[in-house]
Amino acid sequence: MLIAQAQAVATQAQAQDAPKPIVSDNKLRIAMPAFASDPFFPADGSGDNGIDMDLARGIAAELGVEPVFDRSAVTFDGMVQKLTSGQADLAIGKLSRTLKRGRSILYSRPYAMLHQGLLANRVNLARVTQGKPPEQIIRDFSGELGVIEGSSFATYAATTFPHATIQRFAGWNTVIDAIRNGTIDLAYRDDFEIKKLMVDDPSMTVVARSITLTDKVDTIAVGVSPANPHLAAFVDLYLDLARGQQVLNTDEIIARYRQGSKA
Template sequence: MSAAATLKGLRPLAWMHAAVLAAGLLAGAPAACQVRASAASPLVVMADGRLMAPDIARIIEHGELVVAMFKTDSPPFFVERNGVLSGIDVDLARLIGKELGVAVRFDRSSATVDGVVDMVGSGRADLAISRLGRTVKRSQIVLFSTPYLMLGHAMLINRLRMAEMSGDRPVAQVVRTFKGRIGVIANTSWEEYGRRHFPQATIVTFPDWPAVVDAVRRGQVAAAYRDELEVRAVLQRDPGLALTLRTVTFNDAQSALSVMTGVRDTSLLAFVNEVIASRTDKPSVSAALTLIK
């Protein structure tokens, strides 16, 4: 029986599906076939007959979800121990992959946090999940999901440097009009946050968080600026530092940790938002703090 005879009499969409299957069998096409459902619809017809948005169909066709993640561990969000990757962000990525029905491949080749965002913006990864905060700069190249965790901003302050700066003024007043040196991690959202929230301060960048903490401990900078989770964890790990350092948390400034997608992947973004909203094991700051070693 000829292909034409086989397809005869089928309804338009069924005919298209059958034609796609026939072409796939002849040409060895992948499981998903990027064929438009109709001229009026942006949806594509999958090999099993499902209609799907093209950005999601692309992932199904490839058979994997590529997730960009920073190469340096950041527990409890992502950390590799004995060859096993785990953490809050890892769990979320795997949940999204599970809902899509595909495997998850983590690409940790980026040497900077901003580089992770660039990977998605340039189409080298489907998602960026890497303890990423939303910023004005990043909004120009990616789309943000709804937040999966909100972290308050905080400072780790050198007591001696603060006393020199404050005089008789309350600490809260000094912090709000901070004119000293503030240490942040280079190529992260904290550079942008620091310049926006403390325009009179001098923002000093360091390669990683331990270097920032060491700088404030030695008085090289008056304060270190990051989220409340990491700032609180410094004194949790080493209570003896409380003799020289103190913490200040800001109730009116928060970092919204979000998943990031390419600017054209609007259906994928909606899918990610639905996965985040439907989670039963939503992370919290208090729970995350207990996981930091």
């Protein structure tokens, strides 16, 4: 009787000491936007390749669980809401780190570091600068500035360009259209997306020019549920050990994009 009780106590102690699974139900729930952002992730249902797709699957594989993608978010902030509502464990989708988002979610270390940038309508920019170098007047810019609703740049805009009139658009294509027809003077996004646009459509150089804000960075990281700090620590460990602390820059990402577009 005493032996049986001792064995039961030992078994219970072992169960209590056993490491708890980092995620439940043998699944890693990953929020990713429905739209595409090559070469990070494709549009929902259009493929399996991309920097973020590979990252998500790699983390899941090291955890020994199945990656389950939730592609219902229509904005970057929508991914964050998936985390805060408990509907996702991770948000992986070219997600910028911001202080505002950091109040409600956890972040991994950055795995990509971009510069912030501007796409300027050439005619409007010439009117604003009046022959002066754009870099001299850009921070005091008081014209029409376009951003994507629900993006980090919609948050940055008021601080970086306090005198500008901010126009919010549903998507990047509508921002580009507004630059083309001159209804806005500048578009505000990371320099990778602006350079990628010039690769895709060289005719844009006729109506627009790009400006890189070299003193402003946009760090891309994995968003993690605030309820799971162990998972956040594991993602950092994965980036350190499996990825060798690699932090991609704009030139490396553009090179991968060019390679993919030729395939």
